[in-house]
Amino acid sequence: xxxxxxxxxLASRPVGEPRPENFELAEIQLPELESGQILVRNQRxxxxxYMRGRMNDVKSYVPPYxxxxxxxxxxxxxxxxxxxxxxxxxxTVVHGLGWREYAVVDAKDARKVDxxxxxLSSYLGVLGMPGMTAYIGIVRIxxxxxxxxxxxxxxxxxxxxxxxQIARLRGASKxxxxxxxxxxxxxxxxxxxxxxxxNYKDGPIGEQLAKAAPDGIDAYFxxxxxxxxxxxxxxxxxYGRIAMCGSISRYxxxxxxxxxxxxxxxVGWRLRVQGFLVFDHDDLMPDFTxxxxxxxxxxxxxxxxxxxxxxxxxxxxxxDMLAGANTGxxxxxx
Numbered sequence: 001x002x003x004x005x006x007x008x009x010l011a012s013r014p015v016g017e018p019r020p021e022n023f024e025l026a027e028i029q030l031p032e033l034e035s036g037q038i039l040v041r042n043q044r045x046x047x048x049x050y051m052r053g054r055m056n057d058v059k060s061y062v063p064p065y066x067x068x069x070x071x072x073x074x075x076x077x078x079x080x081x082x083x084x085x086x087x088x089x090x091x092t093v094v095h096g097l098g099w100r101e102y103a104v105v106d107a108k109d110a111r112k113v114d115x116x117x118x119x120l121s122s123y124l125g126v127l128g129m130p131g132m133t134a135y136i137g138i139v140r141i142x143x144x145x146x147x148x149x150x151x152x153x154x155x156x157x158x159x160x161x162x163x164x165q166i167a168r169l170r171g172a173s174k175x176x177x178x179x180x181x182x183x184x185x186x187x188x189x190x191x192x193x194x195x196x197x198x199n200y201k202d203g204p205i206g207e208q209l210a211k212a213a214p215d216g217i218d219a220y221f222x223x224x225x226x227x228x229x230x231x232x233x234x235x236x237x238x239y240g241r242i243a244m245c246g247s248i249s250r251y252x253x254x255x256x257x258x259x260x261x262x263x264x265x266x267v268g269w270r271l272r273v274q275g276f277l278v279f280d281h282d283d284l285m286p287d288f289t290x291x292x293x294x295x296x297x298x299x300x301x302x303x304x305x306x307x308x309x310x311x312x313x314x315x316x317x318x319x320d321m322l323a324g325a326n327t328g329x330x331x332x333x334x
Contacts, residue, residue, distance in 0.1 A: 076113065077092070
């Protein structure tokens with residue numbers, strides 16, 4: 001069966017903030033399936049902060065996008081052709097070849113999900129990579145325990161919103177979040193159950209955090225870096241733990257931003273700082289599925305999504321996400 005489909009390519013590498021001219025919408029003829037492959041009609045696409053780093057031609061933990069080639073990222077869709085017994089036409093799968101209308105996927109790189117159990121987009125958010133990232137950071141890296149005071153930066157995003165709720169459900173005595181608008185602060189406190197939240201644009205972050213946590217913090221889930229990391233270090237109790245997930249504050253920087261000026265306190269406060277990547281912790285997937293999946297079903301973990309309609313609007317959704325226009329997970333609906 002011959003299928004013509006569209007894909008979004010990297011047209012040029014951005015300097016600073018990505019712009020529409022950095023993307024190209026192209027039409028291709030799909031190849032015939034080889035043994036071990038499935039053809040998926042994508043239904044929801046994920047746009048995530050880490051993709052910005054892949055637009056640069058620098059060494060990182062994943063290869064950079066190539067100019068003139070299709071970009072990729074997580075997607076969920078329907079199997080329309082299959083060469084393997086484990087996947088049938090009509091199955092719903094999550095895979096890593098987004099930014100396309102149709103994807104030819106090696107079956108070993110696809111995972112079946114149940115569209116009747118949860119909305120499709122949730123498998124790209126709270127029940128997908130962002131939720132798993134939050135779970136790993138809180139449970140394994142920051143080792144949040146009963147009575148900890150936990151601070152989460154970028155708390156209204158897909159990862160941060162899950163991290164704060166997981167920390168609360170794991171027994172934290174207080175969960176504090178930062179966000180970029182009064183509406184997002186309200187969302188964190190009134191809908192997600194954060195004990196305290198503040199708008200980082202309202203004043204010095206360190207002062208706002210000190211007011212929210214007068215007795216200090218014990219764990220910090222870092223999505224932002226920069227001034228948020230500096231503020232967290234200033235407000236730590238002894239033997240605190242930092243889970244370094246991301247640093248979105250510098251993703252579009254054209255010059256190296258100044259680092260936190262108080263790193264010496266890591267020694268004095270005996271802090272532990274650890275970066276992590278979600279795919280290094282696959283062994284936690286059963287625990288994540290059981291624990292967070294159960295909380296989602298019971299309503300104890302809530303989530304919000306920002307849905308953008310139309311495949312051709314994927315680049316704009318990505319740029320808007322980097323600018324903080326989303327609450328919760330940003331998803332493109334095809």
